[in-house]
Amino acid sequence: MTENTAGEPRGDVYDWYRRGVELLEAGDSAAAAQVLGHAQNAEPASKSIREALARALFNSRQYADSAATFEGLVEENPSDDYAHFGLGLALSRMGRHDAAAPHLAMAAAMRPTSDHYTGALRQVRATLKAREDMQ
Structure with missing residues (x-):
């Protein structure tokens, strides 16, 4: 996933969430945590984003x-x-x-x-x- 000039992944929050979950399911938990971290910063109240982020952090031993x-x-x-x-x-x-x-x-x-x-x-x-x- 490429990044825009602000250092965020391209797309919107939903794209970031979907990409993060795809990375998590593919076993790339550290990359998933990065992408989902961007999504959480943009939508801190989203339960689904925070749950996926918590899973990615766990799977990447954080x-x-x-x-x-x-x-x-x-x-x-x-x-x-x-x-x-x-x-x-x-x-x-x-x-x-x-x-x-x-x-x-x-x-x-x-x-x-x-x-x-x-x-x-x-x-x-x-x-x-x-x-x-x-x-």
């Missing part, structure tokens, strides 16, 4: 930024199970398992049929138990 973005989504809508799940995963990857567990538990409670949610919760709880047993 866990603190991903957690901050997911946290904003949770604060805005506490019943967003995916935002709780993403926040819990990002916190877990940062080694903050105590902080991750409640968010993963909330996501699993809201969507108990999700193997991803319940599996992540089991893993974090097992890590916490193993650490407790070592002390």
